[in-house]
Amino acid sequence: MSPRTTVLAVLAAGSLGLAACSSGAAGGTDTTEADSANCPGDVLDVVVSVDQWGDVVRSLAGDCANVTTVINSTAVDPHDYEPSTGDVAGFEDADLVVVNGADYDHWASDAVANLDPAPVVVDAAEVVGIEEEGHAEDDGHAEGEEGHGSVNPHLWYSPDYVQQTAEAVTDALSDLSPDAADYFAEQATAWTTSMQPYTDELAGLEQLAAGKSYAATETVFDYTATAVGLTDATPEGYRDAASNESDPAAGDVAAFEAALADGSIDVLVFNSQTEGAVPDQLRAAAESAGVPVVEVTESVPEDAGSFEEWQLAQLQQLADALGGGR
Incomplete structure (x- = not known):
């Protein structure tokens, strides 16, 4: 044929x-609890929008943060997700929120933008120089830019973007819990070592x-x-x-x-x-x-x-x- x-x-x-x-009704939210006995500083509450970044953040935060990943299921489309009242409450209580950005998880960015006071936010797209509307800053040609003018939002597939975002998360954690800064630096080193393969x-x-x-x-x-x-x-x-x-x-x-x-x-x-x-x-x-x-x-x-x-x-x-x- x-x-x-x-x-x-x-x-x-x-x-x-x-x-x-695929789309689903629930995000399969997952929370990893901190171990305050092993944390030399303040224990933080961290919310991550999608599971592509969840494990990275958990590894970097270690025992010094309770890390909640809102979408932790392959049955949910992040583009169309509608946060529950529990999700919104989690954002309200968070010290740090980590989002992908680039309009991939706009519901998370929108929820945080409406909070007063707002938590500290690490937006991976902003970290690597991609604006929320999907256009690169500077010369308008970010790595992976699509031919029709939008930017590929799957940032976790870029080795450079993963590293840059991880560094931004470590910096944010250290700023929020200064007494644990050395601990977070050790976690970052351990994470880099684990990524060597x-x-x-x-x-x-x-x-x-x-x-x-x-x-x-x-x-x-x-x-x-x-x-x-x-x-x-x-x-x-x-x-x-x-x-x-x-x-x-x-x-x-x-x-x-x-x-x-x-x-x-x-x-x-x-x-x-x-x-x-x-x-x-x-x-x-x-x-x-x-x-x-x-x-x-x-x-x-x-x-x-x-x-x-x-x-x-x-x-x-x-x-x-x-x-x-x-």
């Missing part, structure tokens, strides 16, 4: 359904990725792909539609399938948390063409372990797909 025939068959079956994530895998991937291309069913993994030097071969029309969470045109899907078939794409990055006929169709096309498929997730799966373990497992998949099998 030709690519165009395949696309038309799917169109006839119904909407292409490019949903970025991730850092080493990234360095190895730079060699494997040289001259190689990828295409993605969504832009979730793009920051990492850019960091290791992969060339983005995702057809532009499809990429724009995926970035806007809209249905791609039949011609854009056909172009994607053709690129998979003719060898233009070395690896397909597939967001396994996406529900929809088109991503599945593209995966099938990749498998038919012998193009390796690397599965990634937008949020942290329940069995993924730490942030480092989650990210490392995906990097190792990519290394294997690029011919660096163990």
